[in-house]
Amino acid sequence: MLPVRTGTPYLPWHDPREATRLLRYALRRQGFTHTFQSNGNGMSVLSVLTELTVWCKDGSFVWNEEGAPVMHPSDDPVGAAQRIAARYRRPELSRSPTVSVREPTV
Numbered sequence: 001m002l003p004v005r006t007g008t009p010y011l012p013w014h015d016p017r018e019a020t021r022l023l024r025y026a027l028r029r030q031g032f033t034h035t036f037q038s039n040g041n042g043m044s045v046l047s048v049l050t051e052l053t054v055w056c057k058d059g060s061f062v063w064n065e066e067g068a069p070v071m072h073p074s075d076d077p078v079g080a081a082q083r084i085a086a087r088y089r090r091p092e093l094s095r096s097p098t099v100s101v102r103e104p105t106v
Helices: 016-029 077-088
Strands: 034-041 043-049 051-056 059-064 068-073
Touching: 016 034, 016 043, 016 051, 016 059, 016 077, 034 077, 043 077, 051 077, 059 077
Parallel strands: none
Antiparallel strands: 034 043, 043 051, 051 059, 059 068
């Protein structure tokens, strides 16, 4: 954990581990249930999909889309999760598991 002076509010996004944990929870609500987080050396890495890894360092989430880096402030993990879901959501993730694909029987 980062050192905090007395009287200073704790801001979780100043700690890459905590910001990434919050992103992980926000992504879980978006349907990305198999993520892996690793922390060290002042940064945190979140493996979301085979083609998507998100780094958190220096107050930003960073990932690549089509070879270009995308940055999003780490103080907005829900917004980052929404951007990621909009780009990487697969049809099977957006369908409710309780919806039947069978035709109704008459």
